[in-house]
């Protein structure tokens with residue numbers, strides 16, 4: 001008998017659908033089907049593969065409003081942001097495909113006596129394992145480059161967003177040859193079974209802890225991995241920053257998607273001189289956030305994805321307060337899965353909230369003496385996904401180059417601009433996707449040498 005995953009709307013607690021869990025003992029046959037389908041897929045010209053993928057993406061874009069609404073219902077972000085996620089993920093697919101094609105084209109290098117040709121071949125079967133916070137965007141960032149490069153894909157959406165996974169898969173299944181793309185459902189055990197199966201590449205976006213267990217598991221058979229993991233992103237507010245703009249940004253970046261964003265701002269460093277004014281402005285911004293059900297008009301923050309995530313965030317805040325952090329603001333909205341904006345000051349490095357990923361709507365302000373202390377403290381983390389510096393651009397650029405994060409925004413958030421990688425340093429990533437070098441990570445490099 002099949003077991004089912006129930007999909008729950010975190011705004012209301014209502015069950016909105018269910019999907020059968022893939023039995024772990026069915027995974028080897030699913031991977032074998034992918035292996036059987038992959039060579040013919042790889043044999044197609046890039047243009048032929050790209051045309052099928054673009055057609056699937058067009059079909060998804062045509063239902064962007066429905067998909068965005070489903071994202072809002074299933075994981076709780078405001079519906080406008082759900083629709084925005086779909087558009088951001090899928091728009092410009094033809095440009096992305098052209099970029100992938102150029103990145104993977106054979107390259108010839110010649111010396112006086114030898115011609116060497118570099119080929120970038122698909123690995124074979126890729127397992128793509130996605131999180132719930134951007135359930136469509138993160139999945140697509142894995143699946144598109146894997147398929148475009150000629151791999152077959154077995155895709156596992158998060159157990160918290162199976163319906164978005166199904167809706168995404170439906171259009172790919174319609175447009176791709178049998179077996180080239182398949183979907184499986186379940187939580188950790190299904191993901192683990194997939195990693196242990198005969199796949200060649202594991203593409204994973206999720207927490208550092210799961211990433212580490214995947215890395216350990218994959219290492220047994222030398223499987224290739226691309227891991228996009230969590231973060232503890234710092235924001236540095238320099239003395240010459242526009243404090244109004246910085247406070248507006250800090251609120252948006254700490255509270256967007258109820259703080260459940262891998263590159264949300266989790267630590268804000270402000271020097272003594274500006275600290276109090278900045279905190280006041282940040283509280284004013286936090287007060288403006290309207291918190292409510294994800295489908296309600298004008299809502300800027302929905303609920304947290306589920307009760308455990310809310311409890312984890314509340315526990316970090318409680319421990320920080322016990323250790324001397326100051327509660328500057330707490331939204332009165334706290335019923336059910338809702339947890340409105342929280343602003344803390346006096347946060348110090350010994351607190352868990354300053355070191356572990358929070359993934360919740362908490363803006364943590366940390367007072368520093370000067371820019372050097374801000375840089376040292378910002379870099380004092382095992383994570384290294386994003387970072388942001390606010391200040392006079394030339395000055396901010398100098399400070400940005402001293403930060404150890406993979407991506408740094410100056411007077412703006414980090415972004416997935418076309419042509420650029422989405423890359424985490426340190427324990428925020430192991431491999432990466434997007435941009436020329438990211439696309440190449442979905443392929444095995446081979447070289448043929450011949451005499452001239």
Ligand code: NAD
Nearest residue numbers: 130131132157158187188191192206207210228229230262
């Ligand atoms: P998670 O690690 O709990 O789960 C991610 C996926 O892995 C899910 O599909 C889950 O079922 C699966 N999984 C769980 N255990 C597994 C195992 N042992 N083997 C294989 N698969 C397993 O993460 P989450 O809670 O879904 O997502 C939130 C995390 O994702 C945060 O840490 C966030 O920072 C990170 N994230 C990172 C990026 C990025 O680009 N770096 C983007 C989005 C989210």
